[in-house]
Amino acid sequence: MQKLRAGILGATGAVGQQFVRLLADHPWFDISVLAASERSAGKRYFEAVNWIGSDPIPDSVREMEVVSCEPGIGCDFVFSGLDAKVAGGIESDFAAAGYAVISNARNHRMRQDVPLLIPEVNPEHTALIDAQNTSGYIVTNPNCSTVGLVCALKPIVDAFGVDRVQVSTMQALSGAGYPGVSSLDILGNVVPFIGGEEDKLETEPLKLLGALENGAVTPYRATLSAQCNRVPVLDGHMETVSLSLKRTASPEAVVGALRGFKNPLAGLGLPTAPDPFVAVFDDPRFPQPRRHSNLGRGMTVSVGRVRSCNVLDIRMVVLSHNTVRGAAGGAILNAELLVHQGRLSSRTAAAPATEKAS
Amino acid sequence: MQKLRAGILGATGAVGQQFVRLLADHPWFDISVLAASERSAGKRYFEAVNWIGSDPIPDSVREMEVVSCEPGIGCDFVFSGLDAKVAGGIESDFAAAGYAVISNARNHRMRQDVPLLIPEVNPEHTALIDAQNTSGYIVTNPNCSTVGLVCALKPIVDAFGVDRVQVSTMQALSGAGYPGVSSLDILGNVVPFIGGEEDKLETEPLKLLGALENGAVTPYRATLSAQCNRVPVLDGHMETVSLSLKRTASPEAVVGALRGFKNPLAGLGLPTAPDPFVAVFDDPRFPQPRRHSNLGRGMTVSVGRVRSCNVLDIRMVVLSHNTVRGAAGGAILNAELLVHQGRLSSRTAAAPATEKAS
Amino acid sequence: MQKLRAGILGATGAVGQQFVRLLADHPWFDISVLAASERSAGKRYFEAVNWIGSDPIPDSVREMEVVSCEPGIGCDFVFSGLDAKVAGGIESDFAAAGYAVISNARNHRMRQDVPLLIPEVNPEHTALIDAQNTSGYIVTNPNCSTVGLVCALKPIVDAFGVDRVQVSTMQALSGAGYPGVSSLDILGNVVPFIGGEEDKLETEPLKLLGALENGAVTPYRATLSAQCNRVPVLDGHMETVSLSLKRTASPEAVVGALRGFKNPLAGLGLPTAPDPFVAVFDDPRFPQPRRHSNLGRGMTVSVGRVRSCNVLDIRMVVLSHNTVRGAAGGAILNAELLVHQGRLSSRTAAAPATEKAS
């Protein structure tokens, strides 16, 4: 198979850097274009970027020239790590120009015709693409604090149904981008507020867990309540969760459902798909963000302390890597699913605009 | 008024050091005895202690000789900062020998005849002392994670009643004593488990909020569910709380109840009583442990983000200083209340053992 | 004595906030004006400021209206916490308009006619003011990493002379202002570079320790080499120092010089002057920034581990509070010295512009 040429929109930002890092050795995708704001355009990547990772900039992109985020760039599709302030319009422009846009931005997530996608959770939602009347299309992944919760809920929803969910988060600094949170605000401290976060965490799961009916998603019927906190952790969002079930089940049965979940990606060979999808810990001290965020190269979601709750039915702790599973890695897995489904291919070969028009 | 002579049991430990620090300039109490384990006995305090505070050891006790924790020491009453492994027996011995024991240890907290006391919350519970058939008595303060929650609940309980409570904590390192948590376990990390903590947080509030009837406490009828986490913060336990009310009330009404609480200590002049008892923040970023734990010299409990909850009725964030309000400061306020109630006085003058026998 | 009316330039910044905090209860000075950039002018202080301290904004200034940094504001003199980008011109304007400007900014520090002042070190340097041909004048305090070093060196310089100094710093986050250092850059990390810092640390001490001769300062003859690092500490700059002496002395003799230093401020009653000026620790684990930065309410400089050096003569560790002794507190002590010397008084009473012109 010929590798697909991927462009990265917002390539110099915190999420864009994760795209670069994760795509550097990808077996299906090559980075062919790095796009960013006007300020960066024309510079070489290593000059334009304030590289925050601990690995060096991959050699393959280090000297690449950064271009502006405008349709016409030479690639088969684009990943978008754009800031929400500009993502809306730019992504629409690319979709209109025939590009598949695999986006991490929040702007189009709740649009009726845009899939909000976690491949293991709702792979069939990609059918929403057919309703987008552009030659290209947009697919989104959820907010970084939504992902871990929904991955942990999905097996429980399938087995018993979930009715009400209380979640209190302890979120990592990398979720705020760079420079993001001032060290003076967070060293030895907790900040009990993250703007806009609770709203996303209370609404996105219902779309993700919803049913595709007649080409549209009917949101899952459940109620969520979120309290979001920032803690001095680099990577990995922790969440304490309490939930009520639609059908009674013991904590042991819930663990059984989590461990026995029939992963729709099993056997598909998607390069970024983790095994296991969800890891369940018996040791009550686990999971911990610094120790377990990188499980499955950052794509496995960790669950621990599954036990009964005095107020609702079940309590547990959920951890996921916020910039891998919760951002760039999740978007790459979305692209892999789209390739598998035949929805993403070489632009010259597949001429997606024409195909869809037919 | 002649100052009362206070002994400190467990004076070299983390809580004992807080007693020393807070009593150094106390207007009613003088530190007359520092007692600790056999290992420390005979040494001068500055030699026996691994002083962890940022203030120096107070000059008044620096050279004081540490003695063993045995009845017979020269003081009017004792504060106990003993470790739970040894506190049970030693505290009983002191009570039997005629000492009032103002304890921070958990051993006797749930005994029917021992007050579990927060002066602003249940000052009348000191009447339980009358049921103790020793010449001295034991009074306890609650676990450090219980205190903040109960102080914030009390005005709401009084105004509307509370039915169910979900609480997720982010607890400071000083709550684990010294050396306590290894830096390798917690730097840039969260540990989602604190042994025994959730059980205390789910049971102690019911006794604290209970009614004194016929010389015994009837626990308050409510259900609590706690999830306890350790975070890299020095002092100050944060708690996200969600609760259902017995009588409907808006978030504004709850704020009103918190701000309008009729503090039973108002006007009594207890030196350690803070004003306000509970501070309510409007800024959604507050309270924060590093910025607000020291409000009211560590005795004010802070509440923020009072808002409605999708699952239960009301959500909020609670912060309290775990080693001041949640330990040594709380115990000192307990002693002040007992002095005010005439239950604590000079041993020679009041001969408490005989009085109670009559 | 009538209190002098102090204006604060740059009152909303990190240093400006320290001025506000430290002046709130000052016995000699009242805050009469809060001045800041155009963006803040017209707002009330609590609206304009992103208050980063753990104490609340003092009530006395909370509602005060912020004005622009332009001469004409109603005060007897000004403290400047301005950013170096704008401090140069604004401070000159105020000096030209007759105000005494007590500045923390670096812009005028090395000017021949401007005192670079630490009251315990070179109080006589205030005579440089006489060479300033403006109706007001400018006095500066040194860079935050310079202060601790020079305070620790001064007694050694007086006793034995110092020839060469190697210093390696571990500097706190608050030294970079707010928002300053990104948490993603410094949590669990060290950054071995602080722009411009090493140059200041290698040059300012020579002016501070220099001799006033014929109305000018002859720099002290010594050589300094500095290596500056940022570490994840909130307040308090640590420095490991190695030095060679002009006259041989044992470590014990150096400790003797530090402890026996004849403080020129002794007995003057300056409110912010600490006692001791320099504290020397015997315990090799001390000083530590979190535990000892606040000694003398942040004005005492701490020295520890005084011992011989294999390469030069003497090694030691120095700690000082970078935003108190190293910034706002140092400037306030400078103002107190100027009052004591009769160089700072009420503008209406003293009409400094006229006096100097005469």
Added chain:
Amino acid sequence: MQKLRAGILGATGAVGQQFVRLLADHPWFDISVLAASERSAGKRYFEAVNWIGSDPIPDSVREMEVVSCEPGIGCDFVFSGLDAKVAGGIESDFAAAGYAVISNARNHRMRQDVPLLIPEVNPEHTALIDAQNTSGYIVTNPNCSTVGLVCALKPIVDAFGVDRVQVSTMQALSGAGYPGVSSLDILGNVVPFIGGEEDKLETEPLKLLGALENGAVTPYRATLSAQCNRVPVLDGHMETVSLSLKRTASPEAVVGALRGFKNPLAGLGLPTAPDPFVAVFDDPRFPQPRRHSNLGRGMTVSVGRVRSCNVLDIRMVVLSHNTVRGAAGGAILNAELLVHQGRLSSRTAAAPATEKAS
């Protein structure tokens, strides 16, 4: 080639765990025995160990039974991660019983007949083994703070000679083992003292850089002065270094020597040997412990900020991974060198005891 069977002494400790982690996939060595204290003997490894790494315990050793540290265990040679309190005797016993002991402990490091070894620095020192009159032998690697310094000095020593060295360290928490440093001591703090560390850093380099003459090592002639500090960093010891040269050289020439160093391991194919041996950064913000400790899988030493010094000749910053290059990884590279030199082989095949006796 048949893999050699390696035993690990002290396998449950912090260094022992690093041996386990690094040997799990080693191409030349198999872990055949895990040995630890009596307390752990008889347990399975996962039960006996408090595993502190972020990767899980390797499957290959998870269920292995831990045995006591006594000769007779079935392996070709042993790595020792033993605590210095017990390492001296146990290591001697194993050497006497015919085992090669590749030790990280400090006990035998300075013995005349024991190589203190960094393969890239003094590979010829292994000849000291011939003077050990036991059937087995002991080889040691240096203290974790020594390694980075000596690796950075070696190319400079070879090119220009080094006369005097000032070094101030900022050392990571993992260097103190587990539980090691209390979080209450180090969060947001610096501790300017590490017991015994400065002495090791001032003496070990002279043996490492010394010349092998007539079967003994003549220490290198230079003077070192060390100041050691603990900082809140997980892994990676940073050191600011200032040094004088025996032959004058510019900073550029020093960088040239570092980059042009003729690595004696080049081309040997030792699996753990990094490339490059020393990395030199041009960006003044680098190296940083969190970002660069893992270069070369933790075996590359990083150098930055090479520039001239006002007091000595050259200043620079050095970083090395303290538990990989500075402990277990360094010891494994030592073993690889010994295999290459024909000094380490299968016990049955080579019968080292007999060979040496002949």
